[in-house]
Amino acid sequence: MNTALVILAAGKGTRMQSDLPKVLHEVAGAPLLVHAISSGETLEPEQIVIVTGHGGALVEKAAIAHTERAQTATQTEQLGTAHAVRAAEPALAEFQGDVFILYGDTPFITADTLSRMQAARAGGADVVVLGFEAADPGNYGRLIVENGALDRIVEAKEASPEELTVTLCNSGVMCADRETLFSLLAEVRNDNAKGEYYLTDIVEIARKRDLKAAAVACSEAETLGCDSRVDLATAEGIFQAKARREALENGVTMHAPETVYFSFDTHIGRDVVIEPNVVFGPGVTVETGARIRAFSHLEGCHVGEAAIVGPYARLRPGTELGGETKVGNFVEIKNATIDRGAKVNHLTYIGDAEIGEGANIGAGTITCNYDGVNKHKTIIGKDAFVGSNSSLVAPLEIAEGGYIASGSVITKSVGEGDLAIARVEQVNKEGLGARMVAKLRAAKAKKKDA
Template sequence: MTQDIVILAAGKGSRMKSAFSKVLHKIGGIPMVRRVLTTASALSDSKLHLIVGHQGEQVETSCQDFSANIVWQNDPQGTGDALKRVAPFLQTDGATLTLYGDVPLIRASTLEKMTALSTPNTLVLLTIRLTNPTGYGRIVRNEQGKVMAIVEQKDATDRQLAINEVNTGILLAPNSHLQTWLAALTNNNAQGEYYLTDVIAMAAQAGVDIVTVNPENEAEVAGVNDRVQLAALERELQHQQAIALMQNGATLLDPARIDVRGTLTTGNDVIIDVNCVFEGNVVLGSGVEIGPNCFLKNCVIGDNTVIKSNSMIDDSQVAEACDIGPFARLRPGTQLANKAKIGNFVETKKALIGEGSKVNHLSYIGDTEMGANVNVGAGTITCNYDGVNKFKTQIGDNVFVGSNTSLVAPVQVAEGATIAAGSTITKSVSENQLAFARARQTNKDNWPRPSKK
């Protein structure tokens, strides 16, 4: 069946104590509502509707690439009211699946189980049994075990409060019936709101089959109302991702101390030490080793590369068998060829480092094209910025750059050239030349040291 998917994201979330909409707070580096939209988008034959209200412009902007139909709910009066607002946009046939922008860990596989049971005369309800059901609507069944209604906590009798099967809020209802049920909703209850859950009793009275599906775990249907719950779901997501990485052949020296805030893809025999953070889209080839306290963002790391502790790699491409760190920083636009080495306290930016080239210590290489087998001594910098514009440094194959060299761009150093330590290079150097540019040293005998007056 074709289906409408409605994501409720209009609430203020006052318990978050935030200037931002609750659904824009992030789980695993991604806004909660975007996680829900991504999961919903995986379902076939579906049309997305996003209900917004508090700071709706920011929510809409954050989610505009999903091409969802935006429906405003500026004065929310419950979940039933939200569905009333979207009712004019629902397809005549098919069914409507209701999801929540603050329930970020719902699985596509669970929703697929629900859609597989959907028919024009079937309502599918996602329920779960909890040891402590406090705060949830209770699932009321008859003696034959058929679902008859959902009773909210504030409206439940003592007997109903003893029920531990609860409503998750996620349901899939046939549109042919749903429009009628929504029109019949009232707000005659303890909270003065329109409850979407009231359609369950209407479905039972109409003879519609009500079937239930259960999620894999409680975290999958847990909502976020405050930062404590946000942190709990963050840990749950990181735990799930750590398990998936290990099942895919990666070794995590401590699975509890890794954060994936985006997508991390690993080859075989990857080793990741503690306190590493991966942001955006990161790809690690087979045999990659990453030391503790590293940060990698939007980068591709080739096979058998070693990244030593406390290194940062951002929007860069690293080829095979490279050696990076410790305390190295690869800024956006860096590309390392096979077997390149970037040592401790070295920073690169928009730098192409050739095969087998080495920048070992305390150097800055920016806006640079470097050939193969170049050796750059400690304390070398490319002076690429004049305060207004950036300029390029070009270094050929097999160049040796002595320590404490300043290469003032734009400048070219041709293949096989040697730069003497302590030089400031402002002119191009030809092949196999030796270049040195130092002030003449003067030594004075019997020079009196200054004394304190």
């Protein structure tokens, strides 16, 4: 069955206390909106329509950055959820199939849940509503199911005492055939206290037409909506707990999993060891058998098999580590390729560079890649040796087996097997050190007596 997504993302989110649209606040390094789109993408939809409002240009930019297939529709006035869905109608005018309505601030709807909603549609339900069993139903709308079918959705303030005992609550997520959905929406009225058009009203309208409505249930955690910073922190905790558990179950060792933070797209291979206090930003892949040592931060990088990173290492976007490489303490690498077996062990910055197989980069080495206007590249060949405290001024090439003497400032390329020394010759002045110290001490004593 063909599917399309309508994702509601027009709300300002006043409880966030932020100038940023609510759906662009992040969980695990990605906007809430991206999580919602990713959930829906498991249905392989033909169309994805994002209904925007507050901060619409920013929301559209984030949606398209995730998938160029995203379309946007604008809800010019905030007149309720049914009104928001109707804003997507023109974009879906030619679509034939089921429309799933999701929410840009609800990041955790699973593929299994959406698949079960799809199955309920295939089983004959004209409208399918996603519900959840609430530990504390409170002010949630109740899904009233009778004889296996969804009869109505009752708002808590309008529910009878008997209806308030129901714990199956409305998540707001729905699906229906496009033609049926917009036909039902056309009959929704705003004769309520808020003067808004409520999506939930379509169930009652459907039942009056003798159409069948069904409820599918999921866990309460799946339906968590993020309306405040407190909700955002709760969502982050839920995501991290799930990601850590999955990593452990997939063969990753973590000494203190509660201190490791993953992003929404982190990929970790089997037999990887992750020590305490490691943070993975977006875009990280770590291959089998690698070890990420404590207090390291990785983002936008690829770590090859059996590589060792850290402790206290920072891998920035564009970093490619080959197998069995070593990146040690207080090393920062950016937009650089480190080939198999190369070592960058201590107190070093490598930026815009290629480091050949088996090369050794000494402590305190810096690739001077920026001239104040442009970035330049450093190429270091296979088995080259760069001595400690060297500055490599790009653009620069050190050929295979090249050797850089410690303390050198290298500004010219170095040939294969050559030794480069670029430092002032040492001069020893006999006895001058002792005389200088004596002079300084005398001056200090004189100043103290004065």
